[in-house]
Amino acid sequence: MSHTDIPGNVTAPRGFRAAAMNCGVKAGKPDLVLIHSDHPAAVAATLTTNQFRAAPTYVTERAVADGYARTIVANSGNANCATGAQGMENAYRMARAAAAATGVLPSEVVVCSTGVIGHQLPIEKIESGIASLGGQLGQTAPEVIAQAVMTTDTYPKAVSIEFDLGGVPARIGGICKGAGMIHPNMATMLAFFTTDVGIAPELLRRALRTAVMESFNCISVDGDQSTNDTVAILANGACGAPSLACEDDPRYTAFAEALRYCCTEQAKKIAWDGEGATKRITIHVTGARTWDEARQIGRHLANYTLLKVAYYARDFNWGRVAAGAGAAGVCIDPYRVTIDWCGIRTFASGEPVAHDMAAGRKALAERDIEVTVHLGLGEACCTVWTCDLAPGYIEFNAVDEL
Amino acid sequence: MSHTDIPGNVTAPRGFRAAAMNCGVKAGKPDLVLIHSDHPAAVAATLTTNQFRAAPTYVTERAVADGYARTIVANSGNANCATGAQGMENAYRMARAAAAATGVLPSEVVVCSTGVIGHQLPIEKIESGIASLGGQLGQTAPEVIAQAVMTTDTYPKAVSIEFDLGGVPARIGGICKGAGMIHPNMATMLAFFTTDVGIAPELLRRALRTAVMESFNCISVDGDQSTNDTVAILANGACGAPSLACEDDPRYTAFAEALRYCCTEQAKKIAWDGEGATKRITIHVTGARTWDEARQIGRHLANYTLLKVAYYARDFNWGRVAAGAGAAGVCIDPYRVTIDWCGIRTFASGEPVAHDMAAGRKALAERDIEVTVHLGLGEACCTVWTCDLAPGYIEFNAVDEL
Numbered sequence: 001m002s003h004t005d006i007p008g009n010v011t012a013p014r015g016f017r018a019a020a021m022n023c024g025v026k027a028g029k030p031d032l033v034l035i036h037s038d039h040p041a042a043v044a045a046t047l048t049t050n051q052f053r054a055a056p057t058y059v060t061e062r063a064v065a066d067g068y069a070r071t072i073v074a075n076s077g078n079a080n081c082a083t084g085a086q087g088m089e090n091a092y093r094m095a096r097a098a099a100a101a102t103g104v105l106p107s108e109v110v111v112c113s114t115g116v117i118g119h120q121l122p123i124e125k126i127e128s129g130i131a132s133l134g135g136q137l138g139q140t141a142p143e144v145i146a147q148a149v150m151t152t153d154t155y156p157k158a159v160s161i162e163f164d165l166g167g168v169p170a171r172i173g174g175i176c177k178g179a180g181m182i183h184p185n186m187a188t189m190l191a192f193f194t195t196d197v198g199i200a201p202e203l204l205r206r207a208l209r210t211a212v213m214e215s216f217n218c219i220s221v222d223g224d225q226s227t228n229d230t231v232a233i234l235a236n237g238a239c240g241a242p243s244l245a246c247e248d249d250p251r252y253t254a255f256a257e258a259l260r261y262c263c264t265e266q267a268k269k270i271a272w273d274g275e276g277a278t279k280r281i282t283i284h285v286t287g288a289r290t291w292d293e294a295r296q297i298g299r300h301l302a303n304y305t306l307l308k309v310a311y312y313a314r315d316f317n318w319g320r321v322a323a324g325a326g327a328a329g330v331c332i333d334p335y336r337v338t339i340d341w342c343g344i345r346t347f348a349s350g351e352p353v354a355h356d357m358a359a360g361r362k363a364l365a366e367r368d369i370e371v372t373v374h375l376g377l378g379e380a381c382c383t384v385w386t387c388d389l390a391p392g393y394i395e396f397n398a399v400d401e402l
Numbered sequence: 403m404s405h406t407d408i409p410g411n412v413t414a415p416r417g418f419r420a421a422a423m424n425c426g427v428k429a430g431k432p433d434l435v436l437i438h439s440d441h442p443a444a445v446a447a448t449l450t451t452n453q454f455r456a457a458p459t460y461v462t463e464r465a466v467a468d469g470y471a472r473t474i475v476a477n478s479g480n481a482n483c484a485t486g487a488q489g490m491e492n493a494y495r496m497a498r499a500a501a502a503a504t505g506v507l508p509s510e511v512v513v514c515s516t517g518v519i520g521h522q523l524p525i526e527k528i529e530s531g532i533a534s535l536g537g538q539l540g541q542t543a544p545e546v547i548a549q550a551v552m553t554t555d556t557y558p559k560a561v562s563i564e565f566d567l568g569g570v571p572a573r574i575g576g577i578c579k580g581a582g583m584i585h586p587n588m589a590t591m592l593a594f595f596t597t598d599v600g601i602a603p604e605l606l607r608r609a610l611r612t613a614v615m616e617s618f619n620c621i622s623v624d625g626d627q628s629t630n631d632t633v634a635i636l637a638n639g640a641c642g643a644p645s646l647a648c649e650d651d652p653r654y655t656a657f658a659e660a661l662r663y664c665c666t667e668q669a670k671k672i673a674w675d676g677e678g679a680t681k682r683i684t685i686h687v688t689g690a691r692t693w694d695e696a697r698q699i700g701r702h703l704a705n706y707t708l709l710k711v712a713y714y715a716r717d718f719n720w721g722r723v724a725a726g727a728g729a730a731g732v733c734i735d736p737y738r739v740t741i742d743w744c745g746i747r748t749f750a751s752g753e754p755v756a757h758d759m760a761a762g763r764k765a766l767a768e769r770d771i772e773v774t775v776h777l778g779l780g781e782a783c784c785t786v787w788t789c790d791l792a793p794g795y796i797e798f799n800a801v802d803e804l
Contacts, residue, residue, distance in 0.1 A: 049729075050725060050728040050729045051727070051728035051729070051730075051732070051733065051734045051735075051736065052724045052725055052727065052728030052729075052734075052736050052739075053728070053736075079721070081721065081724070081725075082721060082724045082736070082749055082754055083753075083754060084752050084753035084754065085752075085753070116719070116721065117719070117720075117721020117722070117724060117725060118719075118720060118721045118724070118748070118749065118754040119754070225729050226725060226729075227721075227724070227725050227728060305707070305795075309795070309796050312796065313796070317518070317519070317520075318519075318520060319481070319483065319484055319518065319519020319520040319629075320519070322454045322483070322484045322519060322520070322629070323452060323454055323483075323519060323628060323629050325453070325454065326452040326453035326454030326455070326629060327451075327452045327453070327454075327627050327628075328453075330453070331453065332453045332454075334453065334454050334455075334484070337454075346520070347484055347520065350486050350487075351485075351486035351487070352484055352485060352486065352520045352521070389796065390796070391793050391796050391797075393707075393711070394711050394714065394715070394791065394792070394793050394796070395793075
């Protein structure tokens with residue numbers, strides 16, 4: 001896909017403004033962000049499948065049900081999860097405050113929270129923060145918008161591109177925060193995208209679902225879906241091209257490709273910025289019967305504690321790849337499996353392949369590590385991204401008094 | 403169940419002898435063990451479901467198929483896994499050597515290996531080791547037998563009891579090694595039991611399957627089934643009581659209970675001796691619709707990295723219990739869930755319960771930690787055992803040159 005990187009993240013697409021601030025949920029750092037479309041916009045969102053869903057995910061689910069929304073409000077520092085009836089009421093209060101601050105209906109507001117579970121939001125602080133952000137839309141620098149959703153992320157995660165939509169330059173922008181769960185228990189992957197493409201809600205949903213499946217659903221830091229995970233996109237049509245209404249429109253393909261690119265770039269940043277991580281791991285599972293089976297094995301390998309430690313430890317023990325692939329719950333035939341690690345063939349057709357262990361250890365000293373497991377069963381493949389498990393993960397998650 | 407602890411582990415039941423030695427697979431430590439019944443014996447085994455099964459598991463699968471076996475041979479230091487055709491031949495050579503050394507048929511030998519994956523066994527050393535062990539049966543002290551299967555276990559894991567089998571004193575003994583996977587990649591949970599109860603093979607299989615399900619299948623150190631996992635039992639009838647032939651025989655219930663007790667004791671030792679572990683975690687899931695669902699949630703919580711770190715870090719953040727229970731892939735209703743951690747109620751009926759955080763942190767400083775999640779959906783329950791994730795786990799698994 002051809003595209004140009006441009007600055008501005010969520011405010012790069014035309015007709016979007018944003019603002020961020022510290023409203024007092026956390027000490028000092030930005031903890032509240034407001035993103036707003038100046039025009040009516042289609043919306044799509046994918047939400048966590050965790051059964052202990054946070055209150056704001058219910059509010060967002062309702063807001064996106066009719067396919068239209070204009071405002072996203074998100075706080076960090078408190079997840080508003082496992083907070084009962086008061087938590088639900090507070091999530092709706094956030095929606096109402098953001099609606100009032102941006103001149104839309106409460107049902108047009110996507111609400112997100114991230115942070116500690118089981119504590120009530122300081123809702124008055126958040127409400128007055130939202131009110132002031134309403135008057136500051138467009139006045140916050142894009143870098144600060146991206147920083148506002150950071151928790152233990154070591155760098156802000158933003159993307160914005162311009163691509164060709166049937167002759168019209170169209171844009172997508174995004175910010176996100178990491179999925180690694182952390183002291184003080186920031187328990188969520190949040191990703192927000194904006195685009196000035198015009199698109200029917202059902203097509204936007206389809207494009208987002210596909211893009212998320214092959215990006216955010218193919219990463220793993222510690223292997224779990226949090227209570228608050230949300231990916232949301234607003235599409236306001238401000239690029240001026242006619243709205244996409246049909247899947248067969250080649251412009252839809254261009255948009256879907258561009259969105260997938262943005263999602264994948266953001267997802268990789270999350271995977272590789274896991275807490276304490278020192279390495280960027282890319283796992284290719286090829287020759288599978290189906291994409292689902294390829295992904296199941298890829299994710300199992302990505303979550304496999306022993307393998308995650310081996311990357312960190314430069315332990316070129318490819319047997320852990322075999323053991324991990326075999327434990328994924330997918331029926332495979334070891335006699336058809338080929339394992340390449342850092343480009344070194346270690347196992348093929350049911351037999352170990354003699355290789356240079358020293359070269360393997362040297363390869364594992366690199367920052368980028370590739371593992372390829374070829375199953376020899378079919379044509380499907382999937383790529384999954386993760387990071388190593390380093391002592392920093394435990395240090396990150398340990399409380400101060402230790 | 404009433405029973406008496408007795409010494410002797412696998413040689414405590416009458417008619418069993420064992421021997422162990424270092425045969426040169428590993429440097430210095432015992433790496434080979436032979437267990438033999440002087441009488442014909444029924445056998446049952448449960449094997450790993452990992453798709454990358456080691457060669458000896460295929461040999462064992464055939465040996466136990468007819469329900470009778472008399473000898474168990476096991477080496478540590480090399481898993482004989484992902485070793486192709488030569489690996490299969492080597493596993494059969496171990497069976498033939500053990501058969502010759504103990505005067506039985508090769509088809510009466512259970513073969514197990516544990517250690518590094520992808521390397522061929524030093525089969526000549528093992529064969530000559532097995533030959534000498536044949537002449538030493540009964541001459542190795544029980545403590546050394548238990549030590550012979552240790553890898554990074556911090557203590558030998560043995561059990562032996564005498565219990566009442568309808569008026570006759572009967573015995574069960576066992577040794578096992580830990581499931582924590584380790585440098586140099588000892589990738590297996592092995593557990594061997596002997597009993598002088600006489601029992602029909604199909605009943606023995608049933609008793610073992612049930613006992614394993616509620617013990618070894620309810621523990622987790624790093625959440626995966628290795629390539630070599632094996633639990634095997636020989637039952638030789640030497641206690642003198644009539645053989646158990648019917649499930650309705652109350653003596654069968656006594657035996658099944660005794661076996662379950664032994665399996666649970668051994669499983670807990672494995673769970674709590676995980677690499678680098680500092681705490682013993684017991685997770686109760688109650689009020690589930692089914693035992694399977696209770697176990698699925700329990701195991702998910704046991705494997706949940708963030709929670710395993712929280713125990714270590716004394717981070718009394720019960721939200722991680724909620725998030726982990728919600729991500730287990732079981733449909734639950736958060737509004738019916740109650741969460742107790744170290745006896746402190748933190749969440750009930752969809753609402754957080756005010757509690758003393760300082761008391762929670764103090765409780766987490768104890769070595770034994772209990773977590774209870776009541777789902778409020780039914781009557782089924784399951785208990786799962788695990789350990790914390792401490793920096794020692796990563797240190798254990800890191801190679802020396804780091």
